[in-house]
Amino acid sequence: MSRNGAAVVLRERSDASGVAMTTNSSEQTPAIEARNLVKTYRGDVHAVDDLSFAVQPGTIFGLLGPNGAGKSTTVKILTTLSRPDSGEARITGIDVLREPDRVRHVIGCVAQRSGVDLEATARENLTLQGRVYGLGGAELKSRVAELLERFGLTTAADRVASGYSGGMQRRLDIAMGLIHRPRVLFLDEPTTGLDPEVRADTWREISRLATDEGLTILLTTHYLEEADHLAQNLAIVDHGRIVARGTPDQLKGELHGDSIQIELSEISDSGSVQNAIERLGIVRELMVEGRTVRARVDSSATAIPAVLAALDGAGLPVASVLVSRPSLDDVYLRHTGRSFSEADTEGVR
Amino acid sequence: MTTTITHSWYMMQRQLRNLARQPAYIAFTIVSPAIYLLLFGALFKKVVDLPGFGADSYINFLTPGIVVMSALYSAGWSGMGVIQDLDRGVLDRFLVSPASRSALIIGRLTQMAVVTIIQSVIIIGLGLLVGARFPDGGIGLLALVLSAVLLAAPFGALSCAAALMARKEESVIAAVNFVLLPLTFLSSVFMSETLMPHWMQKVALFNPVNWSVQAGREALSSNADWSVVCTHLGYLVIFALVCAWLATQAFRSYQRSA
Ligand SMILES: Nc1ncnc2c1ncn2[C@@H]1O[C@H](COP(=O)(O)OP(=O)(O)OP(=O)(O)O)[C@@H](O)[C@H]1O
Ligand SMILES: [Mg+2]
Numbered sequence: 001m002s003r004n005g006a007a008v009v010l011r012e013r014s015d016a017s018g019v020a021m022t023t024n025s026s027e028q029t030p031a032i033e034a035r036n037l038v039k040t041y042r043g044d045v046h047a048v049d050d051l052s053f054a055v056q057p058g059t060i061f062g063l064l065g066p067n068g069a070g071k072s073t074t075v076k077i078l079t080t081l082s083r084p085d086s087g088e089a090r091i092t093g094i095d096v097l098r099e100p101d102r103v104r105h106v107i108g109c110v111a112q113r114s115g116v117d118l119e120a121t122a123r124e125n126l127t128l129q130g131r132v133y134g135l136g137g138a139e140l141k142s143r144v145a146e147l148l149e150r151f152g153l154t155t156a157a158d159r160v161a162s163g164y165s166g167g168m169q170r171r172l173d174i175a176m177g178l179i180h181r182p183r184v185l186f187l188d189e190p191t192t193g194l195d196p197e198v199r200a201d202t203w204r205e206i207s208r209l210a211t212d213e214g215l216t217i218l219l220t221t222h223y224l225e226e227a228d229h230l231a232q233n234l235a236i237v238d239h240g241r242i243v244a245r246g247t248p249d250q251l252k253g254e255l256h257g258d259s260i261q262i263e264l265s266e267i268s269d270s271g272s273v274q275n276a277i278e279r280l281g282i283v284r285e286l287m288v289e290g291r292t293v294r295a296r297v298d299s300s301a302t303a304i305p306a307v308l309a310a311l312d313g314a315g316l317p318v319a320s321v322l323v324s325r326p327s328l329d330d331v332y333l334r335h336t337g338r339s340f341s342e343a344d345t346e347g348v349r
Numbered sequence: 350m351t352t353t354i355t356h357s358w359y360m361m362q363r364q365l366r367n368l369a370r371q372p373a374y375i376a377f378t379i380v381s382p383a384i385y386l387l388l389f390g391a392l393f394k395k396v397v398d399l400p401g402f403g404a405d406s407y408i409n410f411l412t413p414g415i416v417v418m419s420a421l422y423s424a425g426w427s428g429m430g431v432i433q434d435l436d437r438g439v440l441d442r443f444l445v446s447p448a449s450r451s452a453l454i455i456g457r458l459t460q461m462a463v464v465t466i467i468q469s470v471i472i473i474g475l476g477l478l479v480g481a482r483f484p485d486g487g488i489g490l491l492a493l494v495l496s497a498v499l500l501a502a503p504f505g506a507l508s509c510a511a512a513l514m515a516r517k518e519e520s521v522i523a524a525v526n527f528v529l530l531p532l533t534f535l536s537s538v539f540m541s542e543t544l545m546p547h548w549m550q551k552v553a554l555f556n557p558v559n560w561s562v563q564a565g566r567e568a569l570s571s572n573a574d575w576s577v578v579c580t581h582l583g584y585l586v587i588f589a590l591v592c593a594w595l596a597t598q599a600f601r602s603y604q605r606s607a
Contacts, residue, residue, distance in 0.1 A: 076607060080445055101447060104446055113437075113441070115437070115441060117363070117367070117439050119366075119370055120363065120367065124366070131355075132448040133446065133447060
């Protein structure tokens, strides 16, 4: 949007993989703020159970969780569609429960279920959506054309949407969510059911929205790699509760034990190898097997230089180093006690 | 207020455009009243000979009845459109946007009014074609169309409300079938009121379908009693307001359970 917005975003993005928010952003009003949200459906379903989080302007926040975790319910509450039993929420400082009308002008929402009017064309869908937000005339016309172009829908623009592929409908959904240039965008599983190529395109478009246009995005997803790839901060939700939060790297870093695997150039005495490394006091589960040395460390980033220096100092030349970082899957497993795919199938209703 | 009006206009446009893209719907709304008119016109042709029927040509009697009945049926099914919007996530999309809430209903009701007017004109034309005559036509025909629209509005609203509450096509279909047919036969759409069993006459007094037929027929009769017409139209207006209120309540309840 504004040049200013973009500048702030760039600053925040540069520390996306770092540890904390910059002081700069923590002073701002969060773009999205949820406090102690609770929503229970009939039949005693605790869809959302005391959920709190905040999203800084211009960042992408991921809500990650299996089927039935409460992601969509959270999105519905934040987008004014549904009311929580208790708790509060603010979008750019505006109270969602007290001033839903004002919130609706600020947000764009791409629901999990497509909202495309299948009897209408892409152009008609976008035009009506724009009008509802008070746009009109030449401005709306050019905005519609711009979005059609950007989402690769120009050639299909005047065909009825029922003939569109799943990917085209999804892109139209996202385009509709953007028509009024919202400041905060909610994307509920934007790439579920898309083939990998289309998914990659969609990812590119989503990151572009945050970096170039300064949008704040809340994204829910089933895909660990999607959250890892797009979100600067994320929360893992399970049974309506947040079980872990942080940057993807922080979460992965919490798992004590990156595994490192070092290949030595030549076979050497395993005793001296163990000696050299154990003295550092930073590795666990050290294992030497021929030329291969395996170990688990708290953080490979600090451990590897030290281990390499120690081996070098002991006159043990190293041929290669392999680090495997724990995946978000491991994080999920640790926090919920279930593997992700297990939870996902179990959650299917 | 102006937002409600402009948004209602947009919503109405959307629905009319979508309807226009469904040739099957168009064919159905034109063909079925035509069939009723011809079929029942032939079947009951002789009933005018019954003593006390009170009309001299059955087709004259039937045409306003079919106009009203068709309005009732189109309106009754309008909830199916709501279900479709609901299933396709279109309704939720509008609900998270600043779209005027009332416009979502008013848009549908005005769309229905337009459909009803077009349908009524077609039926009246068909009636004239097969021999109906309305010598004092003009204003009487206008009143007939108005009474059809005023019947379509409340039943359209009720149908939308039922759709928002039930949220399943099957339930709406069942409810509509359960309500429309009895209401049609407990009115003077096909049969003169004077020839109905006594209890039916009593029931018909409270039947909005009957109000609408009575208003339309009275307005077309050669020395129309306009106070009768206006009273019935008045009932319909009140009924429409109640139903519109119910529809907004149904909307609220839908949003609460979202
Ligand atoms: N309208 C509703 N009425 C009753 N129960 C509901 C409703 N919506 C959701 N639920 C229940 O609330 C729980 C959370 O659902 P929600 O849709 O928020 O999960 P989700 O994380 O979005 O799952 P998914 O990944 O499948 O989309 C589930 O158990 C679901 O069955
Ligand atoms: Mg969901």
